[in-house]
Amino acid sequence: MSFSTEAQDKMDSTQAQITRLREQLESLMKDRVTPVVADLAGRAESAYGASRDAVQHQAEAVSSQVRQRPLAAILVAAAIGWLIGRTIR
Numbered sequence: 379m380s381f382s383t384e385a386q387d388k389m390d391s392t393q394a395q396i397t398r399l400r401e402q403l404e405s406l407m408k409d410r411v412t413p414v415v416a417d418l419a420g421r422a423e424s425a426y427g428a429s430r431d432a433v434q435h436q437a438e439a440v441s442s443q444v445r446q447r448p449l450a451a452i453l454v455a456a457a458i459g460w461l462i463g464r465t466i467r
Contacts (some may be wrong), residue, residue, distance in 0.1 A: 446449040
């Protein structure tokens, strides 16, 4: 067996190992990682929807309070503005 034939055999063996490893990695990604990522994406979307609904509900509640008590809302807004102005100085 010559040096070049031996080197070619080793290179072919190495390429075959790389191909097997690539196939194993693709299988692992398809079987394990992809479902977990999909599950996490579903959970994140669900949490986002719940948060969005809660914020919308709170905004509606605040808006209702402002409509019921406009003078109090103006006073609260003025007080908050004054406090922010004092803190910035």
